[in-house]
Each structure stands twice: as C-alpha cells, then as structure tokens.
Amino acid sequence: TGAPRDPRWIAQLCMAKNFATRAMQFCADEAVQTLGGAGFIRGSRAERIYREAKVLQIGGGAEEIMKDLAAKQLGW
Numbered sequence: 001t002g003a004p005r006d007p008r009w010i011a012q013l014c015m016a017k018n019f020a021t022r023a024m025q026f027c028a029d030e031a032v033q034t035l036g037g038a039g040f041i042r043g044s045r046a047e048r049i050y051r052e053a054k055v056l057q058i059g060g061g062a063e064e065i066m067k068d069l070a071a072k073q074l075g076w
Contacts, residue, residue, distance in 0.1 A: 007073035
C-alpha cells in the first residue's frame with residue numbers, strides 16, 4: 001500500500017498527472033482568452049505558461065498513454 005511499485009499507486013499517479021495537466025491547460029487557455037491579443041505576445045507570462053502547459057501534457061507521457069498505463073495497472 002503506497003509502495004512505488006504498487007499498481008494502484010502507479011495508476012493513481014497517471015490519473016493525477018492527467019488531471020493536473022488538464023487543469024493547467026484550462027487555466028492557461030482562460031488566461032490567454034482573458035487577455036485577448038496581449039495573451040499571445042511572445043514573452044508574456046500568459047504565452048509562456050500556455051506553451052509550458054502544452055509541453056507538460058506530452059512530457060512524461062501523453063494523456064492517452066497515461067490512461068492506458070493506468071488501465072493496465074488496474075487490470076483492464
């Protein structure tokens with residue numbers, strides 16, 4: 001229980017990564033929308049966070065890969 005090799009722990013970690021990156025992407029999208037054209041200015045904080053959110057969605061495993069891994073760890 002809670003051990004790094006426990007399949008349930010790995011599945012929860014995969015699901016948490018997906019949730020966190022989706023939340024970050026939503027917030028970044030809203031920030032860019034709120035700022036309008038200024039949100040896309042290269043070097044602005046919103047633009048930087050938007051780019052980082054996209055990278056974090058892929059880095060460490062894309063959402064689909066994380067879902068597959070979680071399902072396999074839970075025996076699906």
